[in-house]
Amino acid sequence: MYRKERPLLFLERTLVGDGSDPFNGVFAIRLKGIIDQQLLTNALAMLQAKYLQLQMAIAEIDSVKPYFYIPDTIDPIPLVVKEWQHPDQWQEEALKGLRLQFNIAKGPMFHVSCLTNNTRSDLILSFHHCICDGGGGVLLIRELLTFLDGRESSIDKQTRLLLIEDIIPAEIRRNKINQLKTSFLSGLLKTALSVSTLFTSAKHKEVLTRKHDYLLHSKLDSKKTSIWVSVCKKHEVTVNTAIGLLLLKAYEKVVGAESKNKVSCPVDIRKFARQIKDDQLFSFGMVLTLTKKKTDHHQSFWQEASMLQARVDKQMNELRPYEFLMTFEKLHGALPNMIKMLTYGKVGNDLMFSNIGRIPLQNDYQRFTLETVFSPMVVGPFANPSTIICSTFNNELDFSFISNEDFLPQKTAKEIVEYLINEMNSLIALA
Missing domain, CATH: 3.30.559.10 (Chloramphenicol acetyltransferase-like domain)
Structure with a gap:
């Protein structure tokens, strides 16, 4: 057994x-x-x-x-x-x-x-x-x-996986208003998925070949990283929002009319659902969307970033992790439609962008030294494989860009990354 x-x-x-x-x-x-x-x-x-x-x-x-x-x-x-x-x-x-x-x-x-x-x-x-x-x-x-390194961990051993009942407090799960609201939302999503899949066909749409995936890697040195973080703080804009805006501009510049003007950003659910501890493994989070408004174009970069930051803050304040989980747990019957839409449906964003932030690992161990942590990479079988992840270790901002030649030519991706890094360097030089 x-x-x-x-x-x-x-x-x-x-x-x-x-x-x-x-x-x-x-x-x-x-x-x-x-x-x-x-x-x-x-x-x-x-x-x-x-x-x-x-x-x-x-x-x-x-x-x-x-x-x-x-x-x-x-x-x-x-x-x-x-x-x-x-x-x-x-x-x-x-x-x-x-x-x-x-x-x-x-x-x-x-x-x-x-x-x-x-x-x-x-x-x-x-x-x-x-x-x-x-x-x-x-x-x-x-x-x-x-x-x-031959040392013992300070974290307790896991004895079981987190259940949904461990994550969502009982008073929220049992609240009649929350139950009705999430049932209504899940019903809307089921209907939307059903309608969407009627217009989504797998015919003539090949799933991307994983052999055509590629990786582009870039890094800012510690001096430039320190200046970048400082100038973001000066303008009260997060590093995540500033880089997100540069990515929107990069796609607009390089891809032109094909740009979706949308960058999807995962949000760590642990920031909201405190029942999921930092020392517990969990596999998914929530998502917010970055977009540029046409009315922002006449502003300076940092003015435009401040406007985007205000919209990001508003989205963050409206995230409801428990309602999010309750709603999606009522969608199991709609999974085939969800997979079909994500795999063969119309692509609605330019890419996924995630900032892991500072990686809290020490450099020096008894048996070795941790020289570098490269930014993580992720890719799945869905219609848009483009993902850029950044992180900071040793005070160096590190970037990993994953995509697929059949979706976004590597030549185009290199131009996007070059635009991102060049613009960051220009803003750093002006700081």
Whole structure:
């Protein structure tokens, strides 16, 4: 007998689909020092023993209620060790990790590659997005490095997955007004999805080939990063909003009339649903949308950014995480329509942009030094694969841009990234 955990939440099911397409996240880090393969194997075993998500598989994926379970025999986290050959080799491994097809019916849905020589090692951690988000990825890196350094973790071992009842307070779940409101909203969404799929056809629309995915990587040095953060604070604009505005301008400049004037930004649900702790793995959040208004065009960049910030703040204040979860948990029957719309429907945004923020990992360990944390990457099988993620480590702002040649030519993506970096440098020079 295996150990049954809980049914997948609706948004977890959306990330998994029917299990036939990868929807993975990847983190890559660079260590200075000799990393013994046996020590790494042992550290991964300790990490897996601590987090249920690294042991899990999914049963009855085609049923109305697929669920997570712990197999009787848990396979160890796969580890592939290769010779470190050049500084950009991690990008090749990261793309392989994004394309990796996990056996969701058996598990684990986690994989590690190690590129190593006598002086440094690059670790590439790949995971199915249904078990973990970017914040969870940082947590797993911290724990892995702790075990690899021969130290004990300060975080308690997980004994079960979070249930929806753990996340949404009882007084909110049982409130009649909330129940009626979320039932009404879910009904509207079901109707909208049903209507949308009537006009959405898979004919003549091929799912993007993962082999055509590409990665563009950029980094600002610590001096420029410090100035950028300072000038954003001076104008009372978040780094996220300022970069988001530059991305909107970049698409408008490079793509022209084909630009959607929309950048989707994930919001960490932990900021609102405090029942989900920072030391717990969770797989999804909420989303807000950045757009430029035509009336803002005659303003300076920072005036335009301030106007956008006001609209962002308004959206943030209107986010209702508990209503969001309650509404979507009533949509399980509409999952096929949701998947069809996301995969074959009309693309409504330019890209997904996420700012992980400062990565709270130390540099110095007893056995090695953490030199670099590259910004995480994620891509799924949906119609728009373009995602740019930034993060800050060692006071350096780091960017990873993932897309697909068949959706957005790499040449065009390079022009977008060049515009972003050049404009940031210009604003920094004027600060």
